[in-house]
Amino acid sequence: MTAPTTTAPNDEEQDPEGPAPDPAASGDPFDRDALPTPPGATAALLRSLLAPLKARTVLTCVLLLLQQAAVQVGPLLVAYAIDRAVPAFRRGDHGPLTAVAVGYLLSAAASGVLQYAFTIASARVNQDVLLDLRGRIFRHAQALSVDFHERYTSGRLISRSTTDVESLRELLSEGLQELVTVILSFVYISAMLLWLDVGLGAVAVASLVPLYGLVRLYRRRAGRVFRRRSTAIAAVIVKFAETMNGIRPVRAFRREEANDADFRVLNRRHERTNGDALLEMARYVTGSRLVANTAVAGIVLWGAYRVAEGSLALGVLAAAVLYLRRLYDPIDRLGMFLNSYQSAAASLEKIAGLLAQTPSVPEPVHPAELPPLKGDRPGREVVFEEVRFAYRTGGEVLPRFSLTLPAGQTVAVVGATGAGKSTLAKLLARFYDPTDGRVLLDGVDLRDLALPDLRRGVVMVTQEAFLFSGTVAENIAIGRPDATREEMEQAAKAIGAHDFIAALPEGYDTDVRKRGGRISAGQRQLVAFARALLADPAVLILDEATSSLDVPGERAVQRAMETVLRGRTAVVIAHRLSTVEIADRVLVMEGGRIVEDGSPAELIAGTGRFADLHRAWRDSLA
Numbered sequence: 001m002t003a004p005t006t007t008a009p010n011d012e013e014q015d016p017e018g019p020a021p022d023p024a025a026s027g028d029p030f031d032r033d034a035l036p037t038p039p040g041a042t043a044a045l046l047r048s049l050l051a052p053l054k055a056r057t058v059l060t061c062v063l064l065l066l067q068q069a070a071v072q073v074g075p076l077l078v079a080y081a082i083d084r085a086v087p088a089f090r091r092g093d094h095g096p097l098t099a100v101a102v103g104y105l106l107s108a109a110a111s112g113v114l115q116y117a118f119t120i121a122s123a124r125v126n127q128d129v130l131l132d133l134r135g136r137i138f139r140h141a142q143a144l145s146v147d148f149h150e151r152y153t154s155g156r157l158i159s160r161s162t163t164d165v166e167s168l169r170e171l172l173s174e175g176l177q178e179l180v181t182v183i184l185s186f187v188y189i190s191a192m193l194l195w196l197d198v199g200l201g202a203v204a205v206a207s208l209v210p211l212y213g214l215v216r217l218y219r220r221r222a223g224r225v226f227r228r229r230s231t232a233i234a235a236v237i238v239k240f241a242e243t244m245n246g247i248r249p250v251r252a253f254r255r256e257e258a259n260d261a262d263f264r265v266l267n268r269r270h271e272r273t274n275g276d277a278l279l280e281m282a283r284y285v286t287g288s289r290l291v292a293n294t295a296v297a298g299i300v301l302w303g304a305y306r307v308a309e310g311s312l313a314l315g316v317l318a319a320a321v322l323y324l325r326r327l328y329d330p331i332d333r334l335g336m337f338l339n340s341y342q343s344a345a346a347s348l349e350k351i352a353g354l355l356a357q358t359p360s361v362p363e364p365v366h367p368a369e370l371p372p373l374k375g376d377r378p379g380r381e382v383v384f385e386e387v388r389f390a391y392r393t394g395g396e397v398l399p400r401f402s403l404t405l406p407a408g409q410t411v412a413v414v415g416a417t418g419a420g421k422s423t424l425a426k427l428l429a430r431f432y433d434p435t436d437g438r439v440l441l442d443g444v445d446l447r448d449l450a451l452p453d454l455r456r457g458v459v460m461v462t463q464e465a466f467l468f469s470g471t472v473a474e475n476i477a478i479g480r481p482d483a484t485r486e487e488m489e490q491a492a493k494a495i496g497a498h499d500f501i502a503a504l505p506e507g508y509d510t511d512v513r514k515r516g517g518r519i520s521a522g523q524r525q526l527v528a529f530a531r532a533l534l535a536d537p538a539v540l541i542l543d544e545a546t547s548s549l550d551v552p553g554e555r556a557v558q559r560a561m562e563t564v565l566r567g568r569t570a571v572v573i574a575h576r577l578s579t580v581e582i583a584d585r586v587l588v589m590e591g592g593r594i595v596e597d598g599s600p601a602e603l604i605a606g607t608g609r610f611a612d613l614h615r616a617w618r619d620s621l622a
Helices: 041-071 073-090 095-143 146-151 154-196 198-206 208-245 247-252 256-309 314-328 330-355 421-428 451-457 472-479 485-495 498-502 521-535 551-564 577-582 600-605 609-621
Strands: 382-390 396-405 410-414 436-441 458-461 539-543 569-573 585-590 593-598
Touching: 041 073, 041 095, 041 154, 041 330, 073 095, 073 154, 073 314, 095 154, 095 330, 154 198, 154 208, 154 314, 154 330, 198 208, 198 256, 198 314, 208 247, 208 256, 208 330, 247 256, 256 314, 256 330, 382 421, 396 421, 396 436, 396 593, 410 421, 410 577, 421 539, 421 569, 451 458, 458 521, 472 485, 472 521, 485 498, 485 521, 498 521, 551 577, 569 577, 577 609, 585 600, 585 609, 593 600, 593 609, 600 609
Parallel strands: 410 569, 410 585, 458 539, 539 569
Antiparallel strands: 382 396, 382 436, 585 593
């Protein structure tokens, strides 16, 4: 059952991933927990988001295509008016000029109507994409294993679903329209200029070559900046969330000034990355305007010379100048698109990296069923068969061991912090999977059980006693949503929580508020006990679950637990040896291995580690 002693890290503080990666090694000084993004994952994510909306996306593009066609008619009408309609008007023929005016009004009206239709259609597509993406992030984050959440902070998850999704929203709602508008303008205007005059059109098209070079340079430089900016804002959010969640110890240990100093550093980093992004944008705009203005000046001078010598009509030159302004004016808008694109690309890359993570505790492909319970006992047999657990980085926590917990037995696990107690409990709850060996429940490997069946059969009550916003009744019923109010009250009475719940302002309908802040830590623990008992599990794990209770409260819970745990398989992890009194059996862990195993009376009467702990505990009560 034992192996050579291995000094294990503190399993209550570490996670199965091992130490966090060095931020310097990843090349990102801001993100200590950067997730790798598989090649092609970002593009695949975007395709999967747009695939269900293909028809509406095509309709949106058609509307924008028609809108741009209506917009680009204007300069042609101006050219026709100068060269044909005005001379005809001087001769007394009002028809051509009237036709130009009507055509201009119709093109403006069509452009407005089409723009309205495009805005509505694109907004619906954008909202559906963002709704889908937020839902994916939320569902995937819930599906990922506990070890992932122990190393990847909630602040970063919040950043992925807020700041990064917002960057994508800006791209979809504004940036894509700018891009398509610029591309269509280039195509339409280049074609019109070449049709009006091949020479002018050729010079205009040639001027796009240096602009293309500027765009490529900007994309390359800005991409790096926006990846740093996305990480920097995530670090700000993480620090803010961490401080607010821990506001009590912050105030208790006067950490306000130190936290403020840390936050200023992170905020300045974010400010610098924003400044870098603005600097890259300024360089691009300056270069593009220099190219555009030079090209326009050259073409106007050359066109004026040709008009003077009679080889070019004045109306054609006027139309060409209007088209040139329309050709180069979108250059700044293209910069804004690239700005949004680089920001969204960096954000989408991080989201794709998150969604590419797979649970380390996956659902079985072909789930097995648990055998029926034997006799009247609600408990099931638990077997650790040649189990070993180590971090993925190689640090061993539990050397290879085997252990059998008979059905209906209450087992207490004691030992110093870092001895491996919590890891043992998490393996039984299948928050982790063993590196080697199997954990069996009535002969069925936990990895072969569907997670919903496993969670119904094995329930863990932890030290935190986390409560969700909502009523006391809603929190008790989490393990069994279909439970009646009478069943909830029976569970609360069995655990000794009914009296304090009934004394609350609205009784069981009292809102406990955020994290159960309306009631005390001990009361939250009692509600968590009632929740676990109502779920009626075959195996109940108590991971230092009485640590928040005072001595009278602990005694009351122990008396209730003696009745509740009878016949049920239970694993009780505790630093307080008073909790051990209800156990049938005690396991003493040290250095990741079991060093003593026996009944409380046997171990107390011996000369081992537990006897020393029990003697020291008794002396402390004297």
